[in-house]
Amino acid sequence: MTKNKVIRISLIVVGILVLLGGVFGFYLFNMPQRDVQATRTDYVLTSSQLVNEYLANPSEANEKYLDSQGESKIFEISGIVNDISEDFNGNTVVIIKSDEDLAGVSCTFIKETNANAARLKMGNLVSIKGVIRSGASFDSDLNMYENVIMEKCDLISMNK
Secondary structure, rough: OOOOHHHHHHHHHHHHHHHHHHHHHHHOOOOOOOOOOOOOEEEEEEHHHHHHHHHOHHHHHHHHHHHOOOOEEEEEEEEHHHHHHEOOOOEEEEEEOOOOOOEEEEEOOOOHHHHHHHHOOOOEEEEEEEEEEEEEEEEEEEEEEEEEEEEEEEEEEEOO
């Protein structure tokens, strides 16, 4: 084969690989996301129960609450609103924590559910549905406990 033929075949192969990579990336980008609010709840717990399970044995809690691909089960967590803030994307972040707990549960709402969180006040007893992204733990560098982090949250119920 001549040098030009080898270069031409190489460019065609590289072009096909780039095209396939682009198609695969487009597919992953547009892949449907799990609708947490429309899916049934797997576990109903208090914030204290969830935090204490993660602090007692994080690997056992991960095994219990994550599936084989690392996706979180869907939780309904109840507790007292300890803090309300907003993240950099404008989403409401609610911390559920009792005074006795070492850590709490940080619930980040999504754009579609922010309006439901707007009526929350400190001290409300709430039930919030969402998925776990990170369990509670002790950070020895900061010498403090880190909250359980839940995402894709929505308010299920609120008592004053």
